[in-house]
Amino acid sequence: MPEPMGFFTDTTVCIGCKACEVACKEWNQLPAENGGIGELSGDSYDNTRKLDGIHWRHVRFIEQFKGPYDGRWLMMSDVCKHCVQAGCLEVCPTGAIIRTEFDTVVIQSDVCNGCRACIAACPFGVIDVNPVSGTAQKCTLCYDRLKVGLEPACSKACPTDSIQFGSIVELRTRAHKRVDQLKAQGVKAELYGADPEGALGGLNSFYLLVDEPEVYGLPRKPQLPSSRLAKSATFSVASAAVLGVLALVGLRKRRMDEQSRGGGGGGSSNV
Amino acid sequence: MTARREPDPPGVPGAHLKWGWAWPANRRVMYNRASADLKGNPWSERKRWVWWDPSFVNPPDPKTGKPVPHGKWVGYDVPDFGATKAPDAQPKPDGIALDALSGTQPFIMRADGRGWLFVPAGLVDGPLPTHYEPHESPIQNPLYKQQTSPVHKVWAPGKPYNKLAAVGDPKFPYVISTYRLTEHYLAGAMSRWLPWLAELQPELFIELGHDLAKEKGIKNLDWVVVSSPRGHIRAKALVTHRIGVMHIAGKPIHHVGMPWHWGWMGLSTGDVVNDLTSWVGDPNVSIHEGKAFVCNVEKA
Numbered sequence: 001m002p003e004p005m006g007f008f009t010d011t012t013v014c015i016g017c018k019a020c021e022v023a024c025k026e027w028n029q030l031p032a033e034n035g036g037i038g039e040l041s042g043d044s045y046d047n048t049r050k051l052d053g054i055h056w057r058h059v060r061f062i063e064q065f066k067g068p069y070d071g072r073w074l075m076m077s078d079v080c081k082h083c084v085q086a087g088c089l090e091v092c093p094t095g096a097i098i099r100t101e102f103d104t105v106v107i108q109s110d111v112c113n114g115c116r117a118c119i120a121a122c123p124f125g126v127i128d129v130n131p132v133s134g135t136a137q138k139c140t141l142c143y144d145r146l147k148v149g150l151e152p153a154c155s156k157a158c159p160t161d162s163i164q165f166g167s168i169v170e171l172r173t174r175a176h177k178r179v180d181q182l183k184a185q186g187v188k189a190e191l192y193g194a195d196p197e198g199a200l201g202g203l204n205s206f207y208l209l210v211d212e213p214e215v216y217g218l219p220r221k222p223q224l225p226s227s228r229l230a231k232s233a234t235f236s237v238a239s240a241a242v243l244g245v246l247a248l249v250g251l252r253k254r255r256m257d258e259q260s261r262g263g264g265g266g267g268s269s270n271v
Numbered sequence: 272m273t274a275r276r277e278p279d280p281p282g283v284p285g286a287h288l289k290w291g292w293a294w295p296a297n298r299r300v301m302y303n304r305a306s307a308d309l310k311g312n313p314w315s316e317r318k319r320w321v322w323w324d325p326s327f328v329n330p331p332d333p334k335t336g337k338p339v340p341h342g343k344w345v346g347y348d349v350p351d352f353g354a355t356k357a358p359d360a361q362p363k364p365d366g367i368a369l370d371a372l373s374g375t376q377p378f379i380m381r382a383d384g385r386g387w388l389f390v391p392a393g394l395v396d397g398p399l400p401t402h403y404e405p406h407e408s409p410i411q412n413p414l415y416k417q418q419t420s421p422v423h424k425v426w427a428p429g430k431p432y433n434k435l436a437a438v439g440d441p442k443f444p445y446v447i448s449t450y451r452l453t454e455h456y457l458a459g460a461m462s463r464w465l466p467w468l469a470e471l472q473p474e475l476f477i478e479l480g481h482d483l484a485k486e487k488g489i490k491n492l493d494w495v496v497v498s499s500p501r502g503h504i505r506a507k508a509l510v511t512h513r514i515g516v517m518h519i520a521g522k523p524i525h526h527v528g529m530p531w532h533w534g535w536m537g538l539s540t541g542d543v544v545n546d547l548t549s550w551v552g553d554p555n556v557s558i559h560e561g562k563a564f565v566c567n568v569e570k571a
Contacts, residue, residue, distance in 0.1 A: 016453075017453040018453065018454065018471055019453075021467075021471065022467050022468065022471070025467050026467065031466070032466030032467050032469065032470040033470050034470075035466055035538065036465070036466025036467070036468075036469035036470045036473075036538040036539070037469065037470075037473070037538050037539070038469070038470050038473035038474075038539075039473060039474060040473060040474040040476055040492060040507050040509070042491045042492040042507075042509060044509075044511070045452075045472075047470065047471055047472060047473055048470060048471065063511060063512065063513065065511075065512030065513070066512075067512060067515070068480050068481070068482065068512050068514070068515025068516055069512070069513070069514075069515060070512070071512060073513060
């Protein structure tokens with residue numbers, strides 16, 4: 001079995017060219033929104049705005065400026081995180097979402113019934129329905145390319161190697177080296193999702209960020225849907241108990257009321 | 272050979288000749304005879320690169336069998352000179368190519384074998400760089416009286432389709448630059464038909480600073496009219512701090528920018544930004560002055 005594979009995205013070298021977005025769409029034959037006819041978003045150079053069923057890669061543009069020319073322009077190519085503990089995989093009722101031999105998470109379109117449970121379960125908002133297939137879709141980490149020894153289309157197209165593909169162990173070593181290098185230059189740099197002991201058992205697509213995760217639209221503590229299971233189960237049991245007691249009280253009150261009316265109705269005969 | 276990845280050992284000076292391959296002849300620094308002085312010795316130990324070894328025993332000439340005098344260019348790199356042409360070699364009066372050069376003329380691709388600090392002929396301006404204002408500018412040249420390049424090109428001077436604004440024209444107070452986006456190619460005739468590219472940059476826009484936007488009552492995504500003496504077009508406003516006001520010659524000057532990839536056909540359509548640009552070009556290669564000219568911006 002091959003070792004776990006994934007992406008290391010070094011956001012400090014992203015130039016916002018969106019070659020990854022286009023390469024992804026070309027390889028996976030994903031349609032453009034509304035046939036390519038759209039409106040300017042007004043949000044920096046970002047006109048696709050989010051990851052969804054037909055955008056499996058998305059480059060964020062974050063303008064951090066105090067005044068004219070005074071600030072920085074952050075860019076980050078976002079994608080499915082291929083979580084080691086994946087929320088989507090956990091909730092999928094049909095078994096359409098599988099973990100592959102590369103330790104990536106793939107939705108099988110021919111098994112998916114479009115129930116959308118995974119859309120709500122993903123802590124990163126990665127998944128959505130592709131209107132062409134009617135099924136939930138997201139990045140497959142180019143499973144078809146990996147099978148034949150090719151790297152994914154996006155990392156292949158990335159001109160600055162902001163998106164790096166490789167074995168997770170090797171990518172983590174490389175990422176830590178890069179963080180050390182940046183810190184030596186006085187740059188605040190942190191890895192997001194590179195810790196196998198961290199949230200979701202680590203992300204097989206992890207990032208080097210130069211600001212808080214929230215700035216990039218990433219949750220600080222991504223959680224599995226099952227993390228809320230104990231709490232919600234307790235609430236369910238508790239509310240069942242409360243409802244049960246209320247029902248008993250109600251029945252008793254009804255009986256008492258009927259009795260107090262002096263057994264006027266036929267109902268009292270069977271008390 | 273380009274796949275080779277064998278570096279020189281650590282601490283040993285060298286040109287890493289077994290790392291990849293460089294055209295021509297795997298030579299890493301061109302004209303490298305210049306790394307030695309007139310007598311063929313390194314200028315300094317630190318600058319040692321290729322040098323003349325006068326005691327090198329050359330084999331006899333393979334064609335004529337005649338003995339070849341001692342001496343050869345050696346060093347870390349592949350020497351870029353006649354291998355056995357001694358530093359004291361004299362040029363042959365009727366010689367061709369390297370034969371016409373002496374042993375002290377390293378720039379073997381030049382007719383005179385010497386390095387040039389500037390081009391003495393062929394360019395209409397120079398030889399030293401200076402600062403000129405663009406043909407259209409909101410200010411006088413702060414460096415000296417000569418406002419613009421005295422030899423720059425102006426096509427169709429005085430024609431109605433190439434009216435040019437005077438220096439500091441109050442009707443066109445802003446500086447505009449036009450440029451490209453990675454998503455589109457040239458005027459967009461091909462790329463604006465491609466859905467994957469059109470959705471990434473779906474509409475023409477003008478980038479302007481928050482200060483100018485406030486002054487003109489323009490909000491993000493409002494339609495604005497951009498005008499120059501040549502014409503006027505419409506575009507959506509993209510208000511950002513990435514561009515803004517500059518303080519030049521004591522006055523605030525707003526800078527705006529537009530990509531020029533749009534036209535009237537395709538999935539993504541928009542006005543033609545080159546309707547604004549001036550027909551003015553640089554003196555040597557005639558590249559038109561689309562990076563710096565003047566305009567006015569009003570809310571549509």
